Amino acid sequence: MSRPTVAYVDLESIRHNVRALGRHVEGTKMMCMVKADAYGHGLVPVAEACAQAGAYALGVATAEEGVLLRRAGIELPILCVGACFEQSAADTVKYGITQTVYDPECVRVLEHAANRAQTGVNVHIKLDTGMERLGVQSLDELRELVCALKNAPHVHCTGAFTHFAASDSWDKSFTYRQAQRFEEMLALLKSAGYTSLLRHASCSGALIDCPDLRYDMVRPGIAIYGYYPSPDVKHTLSLRPALRLESRLTQVKQVPAGQSIGYSRSFIAPRDMRIGVVPIGYGDGYRRANSNRGYCIICGQKAPICGKVCMDQMMVDITDIPQASSGELVTLIGAQGETHIWADEMADICSTISYEILLGISKRVPKVYCGR
Numbered sequence: 001m002s003r004p005t006v007a008y009v010d011l012e013s014i015r016h017n018v019r020a021l022g023r024h025v026e027g028t029k030m031m032c033m034v035k036a037d038a039y040g041h042g043l044v045p046v047a048e049a050c051a052q053a054g055a056y057a058l059g060v061a062t063a064e065e066g067v068l069l070r071r072a073g074i075e076l077p078i079l080c081v082g083a084c085f086e087q088s089a090a091d092t093v094k095y096g097i098t099q100t101v102y103d104p105e106c107v108r109v110l111e112h113a114a115n116r117a118q119t120g121v122n123v124h125i126k127l128d129t130g131m132e133r134l135g136v137q138s139l140d141e142l143r144e145l146v147c148a149l150k151n152a153p154h155v156h157c158t159g160a161f162t163h164f165a166a167s168d169s170w171d172k173s174f175t176y177r178q179a180q181r182f183e184e185m186l187a188l189l190k191s192a193g194y195t196s197l198l199r200h201a202s203c204s205g206a207l208i209d210c211p212d213l214r215y216d217m218v219r220p221g222i223a224i225y226g227y228y229p230s231p232d233v234k235h236t237l238s239l240r241p242a243l244r245l246e247s248r249l250t251q252v253k254q255v256p257a258g259q260s261i262g263y264s265r266s267f268i269a270p271r272d273m274r275i276g277v278v279p280i281g282y283g284d285g286y287r288r289a290n291s292n293r294g295y296c297i298i299c300g301q302k303a304p305i306c307g308k309v310c311m312d313q314m315m316v317d318i319t320d321i322p323q324a325s326s327g328e329l330v331t332l333i334g335a336q337g338e339t340h341i342w343a344d345e346m347a348d349i350c351s352t353i354s355y356e357i358l359l360g361i362s363k364r365v366p367k368v369y370c371g372r
Contacts, residue, residue, distance in 0.1 A: 005247040005280045007361055008334075009041050011049040012371030013226060013242040018053035020237045021220050025207060028214045030054070031079065031200065033221035034069075035061035040359040041225060041243055044072040045369050050224065051076055059219055063088035066097035079124060079159075083134060089113035098122040098158065102135050104148035107155055114154035123149075124159035124198070125189070129181040130174065131165045139188055146192045159198035160189055164213075167206035168229035175206060179213050205229045208236065227344055227354045241342050243358060244334030245286075245365070249298070249326050251277040252318065261315055262307020267292055275306060276318045278330050283311040285360035286332065289350035290314075297331040297339050298324050333357070 022030055032055040033039075038046035047058055047069055057077040060066045063085070066078045079098045084106040092099050093113045101107055101123045114121040125145065128135025136142045149157050162182045167175045182201060189197060199215040204223035206213050222229050226241035255275045261267045278296065282288045291308040296316055303316040303324075318324040329336075333343055343354040350357070 003279055005284060005365055006245075007365050007367045008244045008246065008370055009045065009367055010240070010242050010244075010370045011045060013240040014041070014046055014049040014224060015053040015371075017224050017226055017237075017239050017242070018050050018055060018220075020239065021207065021218075021223055022054050024237060025211075025214055025218050029056040029198075029217040031057040031059050031077075031217055031219045032224055033059040033081075033203075033219055035059060035065060035081070036359055039222065039225050039355065040361050042367050042369070043068055044074070045372075046224075047072075047074050047076075056217065059221075060097075063092045063095075063097055063099070067091050067095050070095040070097070081126075084109060090117070093117050093119060093121045096122075098124055100124055100126045100134070101145065101149075101155075101157075102126045102128075103141070104144055107145070107148040107152045110155050111152035120154050120156050122156050122158045124161055125157060127160060127162045127182060127185045129162045129178040129185070131163050131178075133163070135162065136185070139185065142185055142188055143192075146189070146194075157194060157197070159200065160186060160194070161200045161219075164201060164203065164206050167203065167210065168233055169205075170232040172210060175210065175213070203229070205233045208233055222355055225358065227342075241334075243343070243361075245280075245332040245361065246334065247278050247280050247330045247332060249276040249318075249324065249328045249330060250279050250313075252324065252326050253277075260307075262291075263310065264308060267307040269306075271319070273306075273317060273319045274322070274324075276303065276316045276324060276328070276330075278314050278316055278332075279312065280332060280365075281310045281312045281314055283362065284365050285362040286314070287346070287350045287352070287357065287360065289352070290346070294346060294349045295341065297334075297336045297341060298328055300337045300339050302339060302341075303330075 032050040034047045061082040086109045089109045126135040128137045164175045200217035202218045204220045207218040226239045255273045259269050280286045288309045295302045295304045306315045343357040347354045
């Protein structure tokens with residue numbers, strides 16, 4: 001028997017979420033962000049589901065991710081929103097991946113690769129309007145980049161975008177300051193002859209809360225996977241979490257009051273207890289921060305974690321779940337009846353965000369796809 005720890009990904013939930021987002025932004029193109037292995041859900045299956053649900057384009061963080069999509073037969077436009085590297089420029093050109101550019105060196109690298117291949121390559125300009133991450137910061141820098149593009153006959157600029165730093169906050173004032181800066185930079189591009197660029201700025205938070213900032217395309221990320229980016233964003237859509245993480249009890253044992261459980265003796269049994277052993281640990285990406293704080297669900301009831309989460313296993317309190325026995329289903333992310341522990345709830349326990357919980361599930365945990 002193989003280890004019972006499995007991540008189940010419901011592709012119908014992915015399609016449901018993409019359609020719900022599409023209805024919310026009706027008339028606006030949608031680029032579904034599938035970077036980082038589709039936020040831990042599986043790059044190719046999720047990309048296929050997004051395409052089936054009406055996505056216009058897909059967003060990745062590396063050229064390598066784009067190549068994987070092309071080799072899987074994905075034909076939608078693909079934008080690499082990450083940095084431009086000389087080592088991957090040839091593949092960017094070969095596989096028709098649109099690359100983000102932000103300085104003249106990016107243009108030089110891509111022009112060289114496209115010229116060698118005797119073909120063109122599309123690019124989108126990244127405009128840094130306040131995130132202080134990748135992107136052109138000033139109008140002078142933008143003029144230099146435009147000059148480089150004008151002198152690169154194989155590099156075709158088809159879009160321009162920015163990224164909002166705080167659109168998941170209830171206070172949208174900084175987001176609108178960024179939008180104003182974005183407009184100023186777009187005006188310069190228009191005056192330079194770029195009059196039909198695909199403009200995009202809104203990720204999940206702004207997409208939902210700021211209808212006036214959708215431009216020509218939006219870029220939902222975490223919402224595709226069934227989560228809001230923060231509690232501050234209006235919960236107006238019927239999103240469905242697409243991933244559940246499950247295992248089964250491998251052993252049930254009696255532990256007397258006063259006995260320690262786990263490494264460092266961080267948990268001392270306050271009473272005679274029934275303890276269940278679950279074959280999952282931080283080696284699977286299950287956060288050690290759950291130690292003595294988190295819980296899973298067994299027989300529809302919360303089972304608190306006792307002691308420190310180990311690399312490959314953890315122990316849970318099933319004293320008040322007398323029907324639980326070896327082989328019992330354990331839900332780590334998901335729901336049993338009305339009782340649930342979703343990634344954002346676990347994130348609160350671990351002082352992090354749902355993104356990190358989902359992306360953290362390691363390759364050791366097999367994925368099973370439902371709703372194909």
